[in-house]
Amino acid sequence: MQKILLIDPEKCTGCRSCESACSLFHEKSINPALAHIHVVKMETSGLYIPIVCLQCERPICEDVCPVKAIKRDQKTGAVVIDTDVCVGCRLCAIYCPFAGPRINPKNGKPLKCDLCNGDPTCVKFCEPKAIQYVDATQANMIKRKNAAVRFSELVKNLLGTL
């Protein structure tokens, strides 16, 4: 079963411990610039939004890579960059619609979420549970439930005003 990272921006407090944990797991140093996940602060709406690779069904980074270094890992379903094959041309970062790959300032190669071989570190360190690692169908159900709650509140408000 395909599992995905389900992100709820409304729960995120902007502590950025996911960035620290991610860089510690992958690059063996606590350095948010080397993390594969990035928390963006939206000044206008006052939200913190964790931006991470969405592991697209049909990834544009795979199409655009001139050396075909990007492939899907059959075990976890993650789209993984082979850093030995990668030449660091940054085309995946330029073309990704969701700003998934980030550039490693040390060697110019992209850093992209690989789901930590099926056990994401950022999920363990997320205190308010803004990042969850769940089945794709379960994620769909959670989203539907949230939408239903919002819809029922909306109806209640409407009925209250009538």
Add this chain to the structure above:
Amino acid sequence: MSVTPDPKFGLEMLTPQNAANIRGCIQCGKCSSVCPLVRHREHYSPIEVVKSVTLGLKDIVLSSDEIWLCLTCQACTKICPAGIKFQNFMDDLRGALKGKGVTDYILRCKRCGKEFTTTPILKFAEKLMPKEVKVYEDYLMLCPQCKAYVLLDKSAPWYGRGII
């Protein structure tokens, strides 16, 4: 077309250090064998740029877009047995061309103004993509760092419709 070599050209375009460096080229062709662009484009090879600069073929170097097509991945620099630092050399050429007023090829990020890629590179990438995929041009004109900030902008044309 007659080509007139200009012997001073190499010194004019490169820093003295790189001009001395480029003369060490033994023309083994290893740079062309590792270049990621060579397998997709017939008429691109780093060694041709090296040759035409060492021979002083000013017209050919200035008229082609090969200088701007380089992805600056440094694969050629790493494999070169003569120790030519090709990326520095390409950077020099780009800098010299910029000094002469050739700025048509450079793309700057619309949000932060950083130079992040060139038009020949984007044209090359378009050929690799499947035909049915279309990307908003405004979105492509952003550097990777700025994208995350613009992704959720409600006034942007891609909001709610998907970017591709």
